Amino acid sequence: GIQVEQSPPDLILQEGANSTLRCNFSDSVNNLQWFHQNPWGQLINLFYIPSGTKQNGRLSATTVATERYSLLYISSSQTTDSGVYFCAVQDSGAGSYQLTFGKGTKLSVIP
Amino acid sequence: DADVTQTPRNRITKTGKRIMLECSQTKGHDRMYWYRQDPGLGLRLIYYSFDVKDINKGEISDGYSVSRQAQAKFSLSLESAIPNQTALYFCATSGGQGPYSNQPQHFGDGTRLSIL
Numbered sequence: 001g002i003q004v005e006q007s008p009p010d011l012i013l014q015e016g017a018n019s020t021l022r023c024n025f026s027d028s029v030n031n032l033q034w035f036h037q038n039p040w041g042q043l044i045n046l047f048y049i050p051s052g053t054k055q056n057g058r059l060s061a062t063t064v065a066t067e068r069y070s071l072l073y074i075s076s077s078q079t080t081d082s083g084v085y086f087c088a089v090q091d092s093g094a095g096s097y098q099l100t101f102g103k104g105t106k107l108s109v110i111p
Numbered sequence: 112d113a114d115v116t117q118t119p120r121n122r123i124t125k126t127g128k129r130i131m132l133e134c135s136q137t138k139g140h141d142r143m144y145w146y147r148q149d150p151g152l153g154l155r156l157i158y159y160s161f162d163v164k165d166i167n168k169g170e171i172s173d174g175y176s177v178s179r180q181a182q183a184k185f186s187l188s189l190e191s192a193i194p195n196q197t198a199l200y201f202c203a204t205s206g207g208q209g210p211y212s213n214q215p216q217h218f219g220d221g222t223r224l225s226i227l
Contacts, residue, residue: 004153031213041199041221048215086153090213097161098144098169099203099216101153 002027002091006102013077013109021072021105023087031090032063033099034072038083046072046085077109114138115219117202123225130189132222134202143185144169144203144216145177147196154201160185192226199223 003026013019023032034046047054047061049070054061058077063070074081084106088099115136124130134143141162146154156169158177166179174196178186189196200222207214 031215033215035218041223043201043218043221045215045217050213088153088216097159097167098156099154101155103151103153 002029002089002100004087004089004100004102006085006087006105008105009103010106011108013107015077015079015109015111017077017109018073018075019077019107021074021085021087021107023070023072023089023102025068025070025087025089025091027068028092029065029068029089030092031099032070033088034061034070035086035088036081036083037086037104043086074107077107079109079111082107082109115202115204115217117200117219117222119222120220121223123227124192125227126193128192128226130192130224132187132200132202132224134185134187134219135183136202136204137183138204138206138217139182140204140206140217141182142205142207143179144205145175145185145187146201146203147171148199148201148221157187157200194226197224197226 005024032050036044049063051065058075060073084104086104088101144159145157148154160166160179176188202219203216205214205216
């Protein structure tokens with residue numbers, strides 16, 4: 001099946017700093033989502049971005065499908081950004097319906 | 112109100128008990144999914160359903176069963192719970208029709224299940 005690798009696995013930032021999280025995947029995809037899992041375990045949809053670039057406030061994401069990677073940018077980080085960020089993909093092969101998740105990047109933003 | 116609602120939010124039970132986790136949605140989506148998350152890992156698919164009459168096994172279906180009572184309701188059962196089924200369980204829905212339609216998945220808040 002498709003493989004998803006996220007980097008870095010852990011990241012500590014000072015409040016106000018910027019960061020870039022990366023997601024590499026091993027095959028072509030027709031669905032890619034970024035999620036934020038908060039300390040209470042809730043999964044928050046950040047972006048649905050199988051290709052292209054999107055922005056939502058301080059967050060933006062870019063997926064280069066032909067090169068099989070996606071990037072999540074967090075600018076001017078806040079303590080509420082802490083948590084685990086997951087990339088999940090659905091490969092474009094016939095009969096593949098599940099989202100395959102990476103292991104996540106654990107972000108800690110300190111004041 | 113949440114679009115995807117899971118009940119209960121937390122459950123502690125004993126080995127051998129039968130457990131049912133429930134999921135309901137108001138998004139009008141045909142597709143529903145159950146995932147589990149173990150500590151330090153991403154989510155893995157247990158079962159998925161494209162409509163009331165279409166239920167399919169996912170990556171890790173052993174020890175689980177599901178029921179799609181209506182378009183809006185999808186339940187997950189553990190017939191005889193065991194400790195290694197302790198995990199965080201998520202229900203999700205997505206729109207679209209046909210086998211190649213891809214729409215984003217929307218997740219409930221999760222059920223934290225502990226089996227002693």
